[in-house]
Amino acid sequence: MSKSKESPTDLSARIAGQIRDAIVAGRLIVDERLPSEAELASQFDVSRPTVREALKRLAAQSLIRTQRGATGGAFVNRLRFEDAYGQQITTSTLLLSMNEVSFDIACEARFAMERACAPLAARRRGKEHLARMRTEIQRQQQPGLSDEAFCASDVAFHRALVDAAGNPVLSYQLAGAVEGMQPLMNMITFTARSRENIARLHAEIADGLERHDADAVTDALSELERYTLQLGQQVIVPGKTQNG
Amino acid sequence: MSKSKESPTDLSARIAGQIRDAIVAGRLIVDERLPSEAELASQFDVSRPTVREALKRLAAQSLIRTQRGATGGAFVNRLRFEDAYGQQITTSTLLLSMNEVSFDIACEARFAMERACAPLAARRRGKEHLARMRTEIQRQQQPGLSDEAFCASDVAFHRALVDAAGNPVLSYQLAGAVEGMQPLMNMITFTARSRENIARLHAEIADGLERHDADAVTDALSELERYTLQLGQQVIVPGKTQNG
């Protein structure tokens, strides 16, 4: 009555859950090889397709990797930040685009976290971060730029800011908050004047970082938040009632 | 040359990727039913097991749900915060426990984001949040408490703090940062004196929130970060070189 009572779900989901628990609890360590699919099928007393479905679930979360051949098999994967980034962005994007949250809430969360990066970034920013930011600011001032390209550049600027904090955990978390908002930002029409405003604030941020002036960066971010919120008024979130 | 060139990966991974892209891009909307497995197999010109493996990958990310029976099938899932929480916590836990990051970095990120919640929480905290926090503070002062239970209470306290900010996006992001650190915190031995210190700082935070005093909360969080970092000196991160 320990594990098979609470979930009347699929066999593959239960098996995947057991293996996942073993990984999270450390009973299976990085690069350790799982038993072959045939052995797992025998151990769990299910067929090989069922085991495979369970392994695919784990592979989708980058918890394992598989390799063909004589010495192949399923190995516990060292979770890399690059892998986690993608999942984080996908999840965040969907959480926002499915209208579970309003533009205002998403914006608030994003800028709150960016401000959290400001002191660290002001202390640790390298030349390469400043260079990335300057490049994007210049791009944002180009006349013929499409709204979409402007958005992409905006995202790139803010990612440079976050990366300047020199903390991969923050970069990981912020990746979702910043990139996940891109579809919402893409719904905004950026006039020449609003672009000018945003680029000016971006320049203030870059200048502040260059001077190691955390307060200036924080203030610029706050003003940028206010301005983005104002622009976001255009984005009338539709529906918003279907919360099954 | 649009989609089938870049990845010499499994068929099931490619199919899952195509469906995921369709969901993220909005070509498949919430609660829409996918074709049956047999139809998908026919469309993608693969067998049903392969289609099933692809669907399980998506199900592992809560992108779809499946339902048996006459009107059953695979449906695009409205991504709920509860679902996302679990994945976020699992991913964060593994990112930390696999020694990709040091205790210091994880600690820094966590408290930076918690401080980001402070102003919002000071403005919006409800009685229920304060009550949750007081309860946990009392629990933390009980004499016979195990280190593990103390840790769990610490996590509960901080989650109450984050929830008080009234922003589900922040709660989602912080869930990973706070709960993901639990295994690391569990390696710390909490003496009676350190528990007293932590409970005192927690009380300062709760008091600050009650007075709507964001600065007091921020200061207490900063001191708590310093203190936690000091306790974390015990936690000598082993290995740390295997970054192949």
Place this chain on the structure above:
DNA sequence: GCTTGTTAAATGTCTGACAAATGATCCTTT
């Protein structure tokens, strides 16, 4: 009109098989 049995459609699972990749082994050749 309501209940009940039947049917059809869909997923869940199993069996068995073959293809492809890959390291290990053995044999041949130099």
Place this chain on the structure above:
DNA sequence: AAAGGATCATTTGTCAGACATTTAACAAGC
């Protein structure tokens, strides 16, 4: 004896077909 290549065994990837189970819709009977 050493080097090189052919063969083999193991393992995952894929397929075909079948049966079980669940579920909603429909039809039959009271």
